[in-house]
Amino acid sequence: MEPANSGTTLTQEFSIKVSDHMGGETLKHCYQCGTCVSSCPVAKATSSFNPRELIKLALMGAEEEILSGESIWLCCSCYNCQERCPQKVEIADIFYALRNIALKKGYIPSMYSQFSTALLDVGRVVAISKFVENKRVTHGLPPLQEVGIDNLRKILQATGFVKLEEKEEE
Amino acid sequence: MSETKIGVFISDDGKQLSKILDFNALTEFSKQIPGVVRVETKSEFWRQEGLETITEAIRQGKINRVVIAETQPKVSEIKIVQAVENAGLNPYLVEFVDLKDHCASPHRATPAEATEKAKAMLLAAIERAKLLEPLKKLEFPVLKSTLIIGGGIAGMQTAVDLADLGFKVNLVEKEPFLGGLAARAGRFFPTDDCAICIQSPASDVKTITHTSRKCVYRSGLSEIPNLNMYTNSKVMDVKGAPGNYKVTIEKKPRFVDEEKCVRCDLCVAACPVEVPDEYNAKLNTRKAIYINTPNVHPPVYVIDESVCRFHDCAKCVDVCPTNAVNLEQKSEQVTLNVGSIVVATGFQEFDSSIIKEYHYKEYPNVITNLELARMIDGFGPTGGAILRPSDLKPAKKIVMIQCVGSRDKRYNSYCSSVCCMISLKHAMLIKSTSPNADITICYIDIRTTGREHEHYYENAREMGIKFVKGRPAEILEDSEANRLVVDVEDSLLNRVIELKADLVVLAPAMIPAEGSVELAEMLGIKLDEDGFFKEYNAKLRPTETKLRGIYLSGGATFPKDAPSTSLHAHSAALKSAKFLMNGKIIKDQKTAIINDEYCGDCQFCPVTCPYGAISLEKTTEDHFVAKVSDLLCEGCGICVGTCPLNAIELRHSRPTQMRAQMKALMSVNSTSKPLVLAICCSECGHTAVDSSGMAMMQYPANVRVMRVPCTGILQVHQLLEAFRFGAQGVMVVGCKNDGCHYEEGSQNARQKIETSKVLLREFGVEPERLEMFNMVFIEGDKFAEAAQMMTERVKKLGRLKITGAN
Numbered sequence: 001m002e003p004a005n006s007g008t009t010l011t012q013e014f015s016i017k018v019s020d021h022m023g024g025e026t027l028k029h030c031y032q033c034g035t036c037v038s039s040c041p042v043a044k045a046t047s048s049f050n051p052r053e054l055i056k057l058a059l060m061g062a063e064e065e066i067l068s069g070e071s072i073w074l075c076c077s078c079y080n081c082q083e084r085c086p087q088k089v090e091i092a093d094i095f096y097a098l099r100n101i102a103l104k105k106g107y108i109p110s111m112y113s114q115f116s117t118a119l120l121d122v123g124r125v126v127a128i129s130k131f132v133e134n135k136r137v138t139h140g141l142p143p144l145q146e147v148g149i150d151n152l153r154k155i156l157q158a159t160g161f162v163k164l165e166e167k168e169e170e
Numbered sequence: 171m172s173e174t175k176i177g178v179f180i181s182d183d184g185k186q187l188s189k190i191l192d193f194n195a196l197t198e199f200s201k202q203i204p205g206v207v208r209v210e211t212k213s214e215f216w217r218q219e220g221l222e223t224i225t226e227a228i229r230q231g232k233i234n235r236v237v238i239a240e241t242q243p244k245v246s247e248i249k250i251v252q253a254v255e256n257a258g259l260n261p262y263l264v265e266f267v268d269l270k271d272h273c274a275s276p277h278r279a280t281p282a283e284a285t286e287k288a289k290a291m292l293l294a295a296i297e298r299a300k301l302l303e304p305l306k307k308l309e310f311p312v313l314k315s316t317l318i319i320g321g322g323i324a325g326m327q328t329a330v331d332l333a334d335l336g337f338k339v340n341l342v343e344k345e346p347f348l349g350g351l352a353a354r355a356g357r358f359f360p361t362d363d364c365a366i367c368i369q370s371p372a373s374d375v376k377t378i379t380h381t382s383r384k385c386v387y388r389s390g391l392s393e394i395p396n397l398n399m400y401t402n403s404k405v406m407d408v409k410g411a412p413g414n415y416k417v418t419i420e421k422k423p424r425f426v427d428e429e430k431c432v433r434c435d436l437c438v439a440a441c442p443v444e445v446p447d448e449y450n451a452k453l454n455t456r457k458a459i460y461i462n463t464p465n466v467h468p469p470v471y472v473i474d475e476s477v478c479r480f481h482d483c484a485k486c487v488d489v490c491p492t493n494a495v496n497l498e499q500k501s502e503q504v505t506l507n508v509g510s511i512v513v514a515t516g517f518q519e520f521d522s523s524i525i526k527e528y529h530y531k532e533y534p535n536v537i538t539n540l541e542l543a544r545m546i547d548g549f550g551p552t553g554g555a556i557l558r559p560s561d562l563k564p565a566k567k568i569v570m571i572q573c574v575g576s577r578d579k580r581y582n583s584y585c586s587s588v589c590c591m592i593s594l595k596h597a598m599l600i601k602s603t604s605p606n607a608d609i610t611i612c613y614i615d616i617r618t619t620g621r622e623h624e625h626y627y628e629n630a631r632e633m634g635i636k637f638v639k640g641r642p643a644e645i646l647e648d649s650e651a652n653r654l655v656v657d658v659e660d661s662l663l664n665r666v667i668e669l670k671a672d673l674v675v676l677a678p679a680m681i682p683a684e685g686s687v688e689l690a691e692m693l694g695i696k697l698d699e700d701g702f703f704k705e706y707n708a709k710l711r712p713t714e715t716k717l718r719g720i721y722l723s724g725g726a727t728f729p730k731d732a733p734s735t736s737l738h739a740h741s742a743a744l745k746s747a748k749f750l751m752n753g754k755i756i757k758d759q760k761t762a763i764i765n766d767e768y769c770g771d772c773q774f775c776p777v778t779c780p781y782g783a784i785s786l787e788k789t790t791e792d793h794f795v796a797k798v799s800d801l802l803c804e805g806c807g808i809c810v811g812t813c814p815l816n817a818i819e820l821r822h823s824r825p826t827q828m829r830a831q832m833k834a835l836m837s838v839n840s841t842s843k844p845l846v847l848a849i850c851c852s853e854c855g856h857t858a859v860d861s862s863g864m865a866m867m868q869y870p871a872n873v874r875v876m877r878v879p880c881t882g883i884l885q886v887h888q889l890l891e892a893f894r895f896g897a898q899g900v901m902v903v904g905c906k907n908d909g910c911h912y913e914e915g916s917q918n919a920r921q922k923i924e925t926s927k928v929l930l931r932e933f934g935v936e937p938e939r940l941e942m943f944n945m946v947f948i949e950g951d952k953f954a955e956a957a958q959m960m961t962e963r964v965k966k967l968g969r970l971k972i973t974g975a976n
Contacts, residue, residue, distance in 0.1 A: 036643075037643075039644070044666055
């Protein structure tokens with residue numbers, strides 16, 4: 001470990017950890033051309049999300065900064081960047097890998113935490129409000145079906161989601 | 171042949187070797203081997219009296235086979251072999267052993283075992299020598315003429331060089347005019363001078379000076395007496411072999427007689443057909459009868475037959491004052507007999523329209539570097555003005571985008587190497603005529619590696635050209651404002667910016683010329699993974715191919731700037747001249763030979779031969795026999811290793827010779843240590859053994875080295891046989907997979923080793939007793955390590971037991 005000038009701690013092994021993780025395999029292909037950034041609808045809206053910089057930080061090993069920060073959760077998964085990357089870096093997939101690593105370490109923004117709790121409790125990420133139900137009626141849409149919560153829990157159990165969720169609650 | 175009389179000559183390196191090896195024992199040992207009539211020991215045998223000892227014995231008829239243990243066999247070999255030949259003995263009857271680097275040095279810690287190994291080495295050489303057969307030197311005629319494919323700056327330069335040297339040169343260009351890509355580029359960096367000037371031919375005695383360089387149109391190229399130019403022509407077929415190719419070219423009709431046309435321009439004025447001019451990026455129009463630019467060569471019009479109305483119009487025929495227009499002209503087939511062929515087909519721009527987000531060919535104001543070059547050129551469609559193609563108004567804001575389709579794994583992963591400099595050149599040329607032009611170059615990395623190139627970059631900054639480090643994601647069109655918007659992140663500012671532009675210029679990748687695949691196939695040479703022509707060896711033979719007689723000039727091997735192209739073109743000319751100058755190819759007969767009786771229609775060998783040296787010949791109604799061309803055969807033996815019927819042998823490495831050698835190496839061992847046979851190719855494998863000895867590395871003396879031409883010669887049964895002769899372990903040492911001197915030999919060997927391992931298991935033998943290693947000369951340490959490792963391994967495995975079949 002060596003402290004960078006900015007005070008960020010760099011962990012050399014981190015880039016290996018990310019590229020060994022499912023989805024993170026192409027991390028080291030990146031040559032920082034910035035095509036992802038100018039392709040990114042989120043980056044255009046807020047300067048707090050810069051995919052190129054995030055990849056660079058991952059390559060440099062800024063583990064804590066990445067995992068504890070909110071950046072990795074801002075990707076909207078439109079895959080525009082991945083489509084256009086000249087080095088075939090699977091950028092959005094790398095962010096999924098980083099999110100998984102963060103979650104295992106207990107880092108999760110409260111909004112995502114609420115989503116996952118809701119998913120386990122009622123089987124939906126967003127609760128269906130009266131307002132939504134009424135809106136559907138006015139548009140002539142049928143009422144929403146009940147979620148098969150038991151089956152959904154089995155799936156979440158099998159995929160390891162439940163375990164991650166528990167870890168987060170610790 | 172009369173009785174075999176072998177002379178054995180053992181050098182003791184000025185009594186240095188005898189400190190380790192027991193020379194008396196070696197002499198006694200050699201003397202009692204049947205066939206050996208003479209054994210001598212001296213300081214050295216490759217100079218002065220040592221050499222005389224050998225030649226004297228030959229001259230007096232006392233010996234007719236020579237086995238030499240020299241301390242520097244690879245240095246002395248040439249001299250000894252020559253002397254042997256002069257003394258009247260066939261030089262292929264000499265066998266060499268290296269008792270220093272292959273024995274005494276690496277085994278100095280165990281002198282007794284080293285002496286045992288030395289005996290085995292001598293025995294192996296003697297047994298092999300007994301079976302050697304005299305070989306001939308072969309001669310093949312070479313025509314002193316050449317064909318150059320491609321009339322760009324590379325082809326023209328190679329043509330002038332070879333013509334100056336006196337060879338008959340045929341230059342074929344597919345376009346109606348010479349110049350290729352260079353002519354369209356206008357100017358070159360870093361000198362900013364004209365693209366199409368070349369070094370003047372020596373035949374131009376009246377105006378040539380040492381410093382003379384001339385634009386193609388006044389170069390006198392067409393007046394070189396021994397140079398034939400075929401423009402508007404295409405190579406259709408190539409037959410024959412190095413030194414004697416028969417080439418068919420198709421000369422498309424020009425419809426204008428080159429001997430009569432005076433270039434008065436009346437035909438162009440009269441022609442009613444007007445079409446967009448491809449040469450000038452369709453920024454203007456041209457007539458059906460046209461020339462590209464006023465300074466082209468040959469200075470003769472051509473009719474575009476895809477748009478001309480011919481006899482329905484014939485206005486050009488009517489106005490031509492010299493009756494040069496001939497609408498009846500037909501395409502002609504011309505046959506050329508040449509000794510060598512030079513490929514100078516160059517490169518072309520990648521089609522940027524494949525990258526949808528840049529909207530090339532969709533938005534008119536998105537153009538490429540080559541198109542911009544036409545605008546900058548005073549002879550070009552705009553007379554040098556930089557305009558927006560959409561409305562032909564001046565372009566004030568210009569954005570250039572680098573690496574379009576290059577350094578891009580989706581299209582071309584390589585760096586095209588010339589585009590950074592091209593864009594800098596264009597930006598500066600525009601700036602120098604319009605200082606108010608607002609130019610921004612978007613780049614990933616600016617690469618300016620040549621002499622004066624960085625200076626260029628510096629000047630560009632001085633001139634106020636802006637640089638954004640970032641590759642744009644998209645070009646958008648604001649059609650109302652007739653403006654383009656380039657979305658790019660300036661990664662140094664960490665900010666996404668929108669660059670407004672009148673004109674966006676793409677720097678497309680440079681890709682192989684069209685038709686490269688077909689041409690490579692026709693010539694029997696290879697393309698690299700990017701589709702460029704592959705040179706034989708990037709370091710030593712950058713303009714040669716695996717076939718002697720076929721050479722590469724200029725951008726055909728990779729995108730190049732003008733100075734590198736020129737250098738490459740001169741090199742191609744030199745290599746071609748070296749091949750042509752003697753009028754003959756002399757090579758030895760260490761080639762493959764087919765046993766017709768065994769050969770059985772399987773067609774494996776013609777496919778695996780890296781040199782296309784094997785063809786199939788019909789013998790009876792439905793029976794084919796493989797036939798080896800002694801001219802093309804390089805003597806690697808890959809065909810031998812491939813043949814399932816043992817129908818092929820190499821004249822200098824016959825299976826009988828190899829078996830005798832193997833058996834001998836495994837027969838002398840007075841210790842209980844397990845023997846390991848190291849089969850090494852004569853290129854990297856054998857030299858790695860040399861270098862481990864030279865570097866005084868140590869490994870056990872029970873590792874015995876056998877040399878083969880290429881590991882590709884090995885057959886599965888030979889590998890198994892080694893164990894039968896007593897090897898407890900076998901290591902095969904070849905060149906690196908991508909560095910095999912015979913293209914694919916070491917890769918073939920690896921496959922056979924995998925097969926052998928399966929069979930060994932069947933026989934109850936541990937497959938790890940057999941292993942393949944790949945190394946280069948400098949990796950002597952790796953050889954010593956591998957030898958040590960294999961010894962340890964077989965020791966651990968214990969004595970070999972064959973439990974399977976008999």
